[in-house]
Amino acid sequence: EDQVTQSPEALRLQEGESSSLNCSYTVSGLRGLFWYRQDPGKGPEFLFTLYSAGEEKEKERLKATLTKKESFLHITAPKPEDSATYLCAVRGDYKLSFGAGTTVTVRA
Amino acid sequence: DSGVTQTPKHLITATGQRVTLRCSPRSGDLSVYWYQQSLDQGLQFLIQYYNGEERAKGNILERFSAQQFPDLHSELNLSSLELGDSALYFCASSLGTGTGELFFGEGSRLTVL
Numbered sequence: 001e002d003q004v005t006q007s008p009e010a011l012r013l014q015e016g017e018s019s020s021l022n023c024s025y026t027v028s029g030l031r032g033l034f035w036y037r038q039d040p041g042k043g044p045e046f047l048f049t050l051y052s053a054g055e056e057k058e059k060e061r062l063k064a065t066l067t068k069k070e071s072f073l074h075i076t077a078p079k080p081e082d083s084a085t086y087l088c089a090v091r092g093d094y095k096l097s098f099g100a101g102t103t104v105t106v107r108a
Numbered sequence: 109d110s111g112v113t114q115t116p117k118h119l120i121t122a123t124g125q126r127v128t129l130r131c132s133p134r135s136g137d138l139s140v141y142w143y144q145q146s147l148d149q150g151l152q153f154l155i156q157y158y159n160g161e162e163r164a165k166g167n168i169l170e171r172f173s174a175q176q177f178p179d180l181h182s183e184l185n186l187s188s189l190e191l192g193d194s195a196l197y198f199c200a201s202s203l204g205t206g207t208g209e210l211f212f213g214e215g216s217r218l219t220v221l
Contacts, residue, residue: 034208043110043198043212044151087151091208094164096141098151 002027002092004099012105016077021102023088024070031091033071035064038085038101047086078106111135114199114213122221126187129216133180133201139163140182141202141210142174146195157182158205189220 003026013019025033032051036044048057050066057064061082063074073086085101111134121127133140142154153166157176168174171189176182186193196217200210 031206032208041214043112043200043214044210045110046209046211049209089151089208091206095153095156095166096208096210097153098143100150 002090002095002097004088004090004097006086006088006099006102008102009100010103010105012107013075013078015079015106015108018074018076018078020075021073021086021088021104022070023073023099025088025090025099026069027090027092027097029093031093033066034089034091034096035062035071035073036087036089036098038087044087075104078104080106080108082106110211110213112199112201112211112213114197114216116216117214118217118219120219120221121189123189123191125189125220126185127189127218129184129186129197129199129218131182131184131199131201131213133182133199134211137201137203137211138180139202139205139207140176140180141200142168142182142184143198143200143212144195145198145215149195151198154184156205163205186218189218191220194218194220 035047038044048064085103087101089098113132138159154168156164196215200212
């Protein structure tokens with residue numbers, strides 16, 4: 001059974017205070033690791049795809065990296081609008097499995 | 109706006125009842141996925157359809173069923189509802205199958221009283 005574990009569960013940051021979110025996974029036949037952002041009451045919104053160890057993707061203040069067993073989402077100099085729940089997901093043989101998410105709150 | 113439309117947005121019903129949730133995928137997308145999200149379980153994969161055919165099945169209860177119609181819209185039927193079925197039900201779509209880049213609708217919030 002594919003497993004995705006995200007930590008921490010919640011993260012409270014001051015505006016401008018950089019931090020990292022962790023996603024560790026076990027999957028048979030990884031066919032991609034994906035990051036999503038979910039705002040309260042909304043559906044998840046796709047952010048990044050990573051396929052192989054060492055790969056990095058960036059978008060504005062977010063950077064995602066991948067190793068053989070985990071992925072990190074780095075938030076650099078966050079702003080209040082970066083407050084959301086960030087979900088990690090892995091694609092195995094037949095389905096996309098999500099972690100429980102990290103809820104990030106950025107205070108001005 | 110993801111382009112995925114789900115109806116209804118909110119639904120309140122009683123135990124033992126049956127409801128139908130509807131999803132229209134993004135224009136051009138052939139795959140439709142259904143996920144259940146509850147506070148204690150996170151996003152759980154239920155089922156995927158590709159161009160009208162069932163493609164993959166997750167932890168979908170026997171009381172639940174789904175189908176994808178020729179116009180590619182999909183319906184999720186939930187019957188003999190229990191209190192524990194209260195959750196957000198998301199539909200997502202993608203162009204092909206085997207991808208993790210999904211476009212999610214805004215969800216249907218089901219409350220079973």
